[in-house]
Amino acid sequence: MTPESVIAFGQQALHIAMLVGAPLLLTALAVGLLVGMIQAATQINETTLSFIPKLIAMALVMIVTGPWMLRTLVQFTRQLIESLPSAVR
Numbered sequence: 392m393t394p395e396s397v398i399a400f401g402q403q404a405l406h407i408a409m410l411v412g413a414p415l416l417l418t419a420l421a422v423g424l425l426v427g428m429i430q431a432a433t434q435i436n437e438t439t440l441s442f443i444p445k446l447i448a449m450a451l452v453m454i455v456t457g458p459w460m461l462r463t464l465v466q467f468t469r470q471l472i473e474s475l476p477s478a479v480r
Contacts, residue, residue, distance in 0.1 A: 392478045407467045414456045415449055422448045
């Protein structure tokens with residue numbers, strides 16, 4: 392296993408992690424920003440108010456994008472396991 396192949400595996404793993412995590416993180420960001428603007432406009436300073444909308448929105452996004460996330464992770468894992476014999480030589 393060469394250092395270049397290890398770096399390539401690491402880069403690909405980071406890329407997959409960003410792809411899989413992005414929908415949930417962007418949803419939490421958007422909902423948090425929206426709830427924050429509503430709180431600022433109404434002057435309601437409750438810190439726990441944004442938790443439930445974020446939870447609901449992230450659950451919906453997980454339902455919608457969950458199969459794609461799972462398929463992407465399984466494909467990467469399968470590719471990684473199949474490349475192990477050639478990496479050990």
